[in-house]
Amino acid sequence: MKQCIFTIEKNIALTESVFEMRLLGDTSAFSRPGQFLNIRLEGLFLRRPISVCDYDENGLTIVYKVVGMGTAQLSRMHPGETLDLLTGLGNGYDTAKCGDHALLLGGGVGVPPLYGLCKTLIAEGKQVSVVLGFNTKEEVFYENEFRALGADVTVTTVDGLYGIKGFVTDALPERYDYFFTCGPEPMLKAVDKATATSGQFSFEERMGCGFGACMGCSCKTVTGFKRICKDGPVLEKEEILWES
């Protein structure tokens, strides 16, 4: 983990409520796709944890949905303004456990961390199938970005006005060796039931610190208590204890 000041390079709307922000600064604390950062915002007490979509040596991209005061404030910020970030948080996805053909399942704002993961997997020479699920046609984002990386992309919408009608679990490919997923918890539970192979799930929880100090975001697993912020947010299928 590092605490660094980043400068906003770009902050644009992808859909009515989803924004893409590019930030320039020290990304040396990041080592894997699926890690997150924690943003301090003027006038708000707790930092806001946001997953990293992609990073390189000069900066990083986050894609976030406006859901409350913090993300609304973030959406009103301009290029040139700065943000105090805690970087390199969480374990991220472990691509070493994946075979030759990876399946990526993303729902809504669970899609962004899969982008950096897709890039990593393709760089490792793996075949990648991606299923992106959204509620409506208007909410779809990043379909072309994944395709440009060389992934086989399918989009599902609940309203059926774009792609396949239904959820990501209605569009699973016949063959894959391993999966990675991120999305709302009902989706994650459905993915757990619908998939046949092993895989990794990225979870969300309300956090105090985001770096393992406060025990605010703990969960029970097969291998003991884990902190979503420090021991997660990515957990392996076999260790998850699903709550009914």
Place this chain on the structure above:
Amino acid sequence: MGKLSVELCGIPLDNPIIPASGTFGYGYEFAELYDINCLGTFSFKGTTLHPRFGNPTPRIAECTAGMINAVGLQNPGVDAVIAEELPKLAKVFHKPVMANVSGFSVEEYAETCKKLDELSQVGWLEVNVSCPNVHGGGMSFGVDPVAAASVVKAVKAVTTKPVIVKLSPNVTDIVAIAKACEDAGADGISLINTLLGMRIDLRTRKPIIANKMGGFSGPAIFPVALRMVYQVAHAVSIPVIGMGGVQSSEDVIEMMLAGATAVEVGTANLIDPFACKKIIDDLPRVMQRYHIASLADIIKGVD
């Protein structure tokens, strides 16, 4: 003695800054960020006799100038703390540490403290009396002078280390509780623990915290904490550790003027993991500004 140094129950501290229990884990995670030997000491995560997961999530809610937590004393239990956490801490922290202890019966407090008493690594026992008393109908030990005193007596009987009692502010008369602890043999008082608070999610019309209520902390509670530190420090003759919303070196000086011998910093660590180091580095500047030659001289400087 340096100009920042103070003495807490007979043990010298290089400076009065102590990360508060529950905001600093067992220390070694912060040691990855900075050399934690710059601290006066720190109070480790509240430890109980048996392992505890704590409360269901969500356990955290944001407030104006603060936060609510309902972690519920998650910890691996005293045996695992002694076997695993403290050896890891010993590699990165070379000063006596403050052991924070919680319990749900008088016997449980005593048994946990007895195990920690054997460790030379532990300098002080900080006994948190905010837990519900399972034998007393679930009411917190800390709201009743008699129950609080019974914990102090039981703990003092099993340890030679200084016993500091951490008081809850959720009482009508904090001075009566503090005096009862002093009379029972406590070597120091630390206060305040969190204030009981609550938030409701307007969308779901349900409490944000799964446990409904939790402990409110952060800069919003600083004036309440300062007032209680002032009241208690002027009523007892044992050292008082002040805490509650402290986030700057100015706040530390204010707490010491009110009567604190040392100052714990809690929630600030969660927002800025370098908070304690920054305060320690900044103290000489603020001392110079307010013409303070030695921090030890200003303790209880306000009548």
